[in-house]
Amino acid sequence: MRRRGRVPWLSYLLVGAGAVVTVVPFLDMLLTSFKGPGEYGRLPYRFLPEAFDLSNYREAFVRLNLPLLFRNSVVATAVITGSVLLTSSLAGYALAKLRFPGRDLIFRLVLATMMFPPFVFFIPHFLILVHWPLAGGNGPLGDGGAGLTVSIAALVMPFLVSGFGIFLMRQFIVSVPDEMLEAARIDGAGEFTVWWRIVVPQTRPVAVTLALLTFVGAWNEYIWALLVSTANPRLMTLPVGIQTLQSYLDPHRMVPVMMAGLMLSVLPVLLMFLLLQKHYIRGVMLSGLK
Amino acid sequence: MGRAGGRGRGVRAAGERARPAARRARHRCRQTAVAYLFLAPSLAFFAVFLLLPLLFAVLLSLSRWAGFDLADIRPAGVDNFAALFARGSSFLTPVLTNTLLYALGTVALALTGAVLVAHCITRLRFQGFWRTLYFLPIVTTVVAVGNVWKYMYEPGGLVNGVLNALGLRSVAFLQDPATALPSVVVVQAWASLGSAILILTAGLKAVPHSYYEAAELDGAGPFTVFTRITLPLLRPSLLFVCVTQFITGLQSFALIIVMTGEGGPGDATNVAALEMYQRAFKYGDWGSASAAALVLFVLVLVITLAQLWLFRRKGADG
Numbered sequence: 001m002r003r004r005g006r007v008p009w010l011s012y013l014l015v016g017a018g019a020v021v022t023v024v025p026f027l028d029m030l031l032t033s034f035k036g037p038g039e040y041g042r043l044p045y046r047f048l049p050e051a052f053d054l055s056n057y058r059e060a061f062v063r064l065n066l067p068l069l070f071r072n073s074v075v076a077t078a079v080i081t082g083s084v085l086l087t088s089s090l091a092g093y094a095l096a097k098l099r100f101p102g103r104d105l106i107f108r109l110v111l112a113t114m115m116f117p118p119f120v121f122f123i124p125h126f127l128i129l130v131h132w133p134l135a136g137g138n139g140p141l142g143d144g145g146a147g148l149t150v151s152i153a154a155l156v157m158p159f160l161v162s163g164f165g166i167f168l169m170r171q172f173i174v175s176v177p178d179e180m181l182e183a184a185r186i187d188g189a190g191e192f193t194v195w196w197r198i199v200v201p202q203t204r205p206v207a208v209t210l211a212l213l214t215f216v217g218a219w220n221e222y223i224w225a226l227l228v229s230t231a232n233p234r235l236m237t238l239p240v241g242i243q244t245l246q247s248y249l250d251p252h253r254m255v256p257v258m259m260a261g262l263m264l265s266v267l268p269v270l271l272m273f274l275l276l277q278k279h280y281i282r283g284v285m286l287s288g289l290k
Numbered sequence: 291m292g293r294a295g296g297r298g299r300g301v302r303a304a305g306e307r308a309r310p311a312a313r314r315a316r317h318r319c320r321q322t323a324v325a326y327l328f329l330a331p332s333l334a335f336f337a338v339f340l341l342l343p344l345l346f347a348v349l350l351s352l353s354r355w356a357g358f359d360l361a362d363i364r365p366a367g368v369d370n371f372a373a374l375f376a377r378g379s380s381f382l383t384p385v386l387t388n389t390l391l392y393a394l395g396t397v398a399l400a401l402t403g404a405v406l407v408a409h410c411i412t413r414l415r416f417q418g419f420w421r422t423l424y425f426l427p428i429v430t431t432v433v434a435v436g437n438v439w440k441y442m443y444e445p446g447g448l449v450n451g452v453l454n455a456l457g458l459r460s461v462a463f464l465q466d467p468a469t470a471l472p473s474v475v476v477v478q479a480w481a482s483l484g485s486a487i488l489i490l491t492a493g494l495k496a497v498p499h500s501y502y503e504a505a506e507l508d509g510a511g512p513f514t515v516f517t518r519i520t521l522p523l524l525r526p527s528l529l530f531v532c533v534t535q536f537i538t539g540l541q542s543f544a545l546i547i548v549m550t551g552e553g554g555p556g557d558a559t560n561v562a563a564l565e566m567y568q569r570a571f572k573y574g575d576w577g578s579a580s581a582a583a584l585v586l587f588v589l590v591l592v593i594t595l596a597q598l599w600l601f602r603r604k605g606a607d608g
Contacts, residue, residue: 008410008413008414010410011410011411011413011414012410012414014406014407014410015407015410015411015414015420018403018406018407018424018483019420019423019424021480022423022424022426022427022480022483022484023423023426024448025427025435025438025439025442025448025480026426026430026438028438028442028448029434029438032441040441040446041444041445041446042446043445043446043454044451044454044455045446045447045448045450045451045452045454045455046451047448047451086331087331087332087335088332090328090329090331090332091328091329091331091332093328094324094325094326094328094329095329098321098322098324098325098328099318099321099325100318100321100322100325100326101322103325106329106333109336110332113336113340115594116340116344116587117537117541117586117587117590118541119541119543119563119566119567119583119586120343120344120347120583120584120587121339121340121343121347122566122567122570122583123346123347123350123566123570123576123579123580123583124342124343124344124346124347124350125339125343126570126571127346127576128338128339128342128343128346131360141360142360143359143360143361157339158339160335161331161332161335161336161339163336166332190324191321191324191328192324195328216429219431220429220430220431220432222431222432222433222544222547222548223543223544223547223567226547227571230571238431239431239432239433239434240433242433242437243433243437243548246437255441258437258441259437259438259441262433262434262437262438265431265433265434266430266431266434269429269430269431270426270429270430273425273426273429274422277422277425280429281421281425281488284428284485284488285488285489285492
């Protein structure tokens with residue numbers, strides 16, 4: 001009883017200090033984005049801007065083709081999230097509730113896909129998209145043109161199916177009672193109807209979690225988007241576009257403008273995370289991957 | 291008559307038995323078809339974006355190819371691998387050593403920080419609030435994380451500003467070969483702290499409260515409780531975080547691209563995945579890039595299997 005009343009000062013101090021170290025870079029990003037021309041880089045360092053100058057945001061708008069960047073980011077993220085949800089749910093249902101030869105083998109294959117590191121695939125994926133037959137001026141053998149790198153398909157193709165998503169869905173669908181599915185089948189429902197009318201509504205909680213994980217991952221993806229947009233600048237996403245800012249502005253002016261651009265790219269995800277953090281955190285607990 | 295009647299009964303009996311069996315077989319057949327229909331998009335995807343690329347990567351690693359015309363691929367045997375490990379090649383040192391140092395440094399920092407913070411968080415109020423704060427870097431794009439820290443490390447940035455305010459001299463964090471790698475490691479650890487804390491606090495919650503009460507009754511101090519109860523009972527979560535973070539560390543290079551561009555100064559922050567990336571997409575040397583990727587892949591695989599083995603063994607007796 002005596003102990004419960006005691007305030008754990010040391011713990012507060014340590015957790016608080018750690019929290020400051022975690023949050024200060026975000027604050028610095030926010031505050032720097034308001035700093036006037038020539039203010040960044042002046043010594044001694046001042047955390048707060050002299051006046052809250054909004055011109056960096058205007059500059060970011062002017063320098064960047066923001067409508068294009070936003071469109072690419074939004075379309076790619078939406079397509080990837082939608083596709084991962086759909087394919088994971090379908091495959092997860094088949095693996096959890098249908099009986100067919102090869103099921104265990106396929107499930108093991110799905111688990112194995114999670115073990116391969118992404119960097120092994122960058123080169124082959126890029127070459128496959130460049131040589132995609134009958135796309136972007138390619139012949140039937142995949143030569144002669146730029147393949148799928150001409151279209152936004154290049155941004156999304158390698159991410160349309162997720163082994164982790166299938167695994168997550170399968171684990172969740174296993175717990176849907178068989179009686180519910182049987183009852184629907186006796187009423188004459190086909191497997192597709194059973195999936196759509198019974199399984200999909202039952203799996204809404206895990207679907208929200210998977211959607212959030214996929215959304216955040218796709219929105220923040222950098223290396224693949226960088227690669228694809230090096231081949232075709234029309235495919236730049238927000239993170240890639242903002243990174244290009246540093247190449248054509250002088251440092252003192254460029255840093256605040258970049259921070260303004262970064263704020264624009266980070267805000268949607270941060271807001272969504274703060275609203276739905278419960279689902280996201282559960283996803284990370286389940287995956288333990290990120 | 292008797293025989294015929296008998297036969298008739300026999301046929302009818304067999305028919306009655308056969309019909310549900312046939313229905314069941316037809317049902318099973320239909321279920322197989324439906325299942326493969328449901329799996330078709332995923333299986334097609336894995337065939338094109340997993341199986342084919344793996345074969346392609348192996349083929350490329352054994353070839354010489356600098357172009358885009360598939361007809362120009364020339365067999366090269368193990369030349370690409372031999373070149374990676376040849377005397378004077380920068381692949382073993384500093385690139386692979388950097389990769390290991392990067393992963394080790396990240397794990398050591400993130401794990402120590404996460405254990406301390408997770409341990410302390412459980413004694414505080416508003417645990418959800420704290421966890422959310424520590425989680426912010428994880429939902430942030432690597433471009434934001436990398437750039438913010440890059441400019442905080444600059445002579446006119448926040449970190450040097452703090453050092454100056456304390457009366458210390460500025461440090462050229464990312465420009466000095468001696469400090470560049472540790473500087474990036476700190477950021478990677480900072481960014482991965484949140485998920486480690488999350489998994490460890492979940493592990494801590496599973497420790498029965500009575501253990502702590504018993505220790506308290508016995509008069510154990512907080513340090514003893516931490517080393518004798520918390521750490522041993524947390525071992526499964528610790529190992530899990532350790533394994534996953536180490537694998538992530540071995541593979542990462544996005545943060546390095548953002549913070550130091552090409553792994554500079556010199557090769558001070560160059561790691562294997564970045565080396566592969568540059569060989570392929572900067573120099574168009576697909577063959578040696580694929581070889582580098584496969585070497586890193588095997589390294590990751592071996593280390594992962596070793597850690598999993600350790601994980602299981604420790605799990606069994608712990």
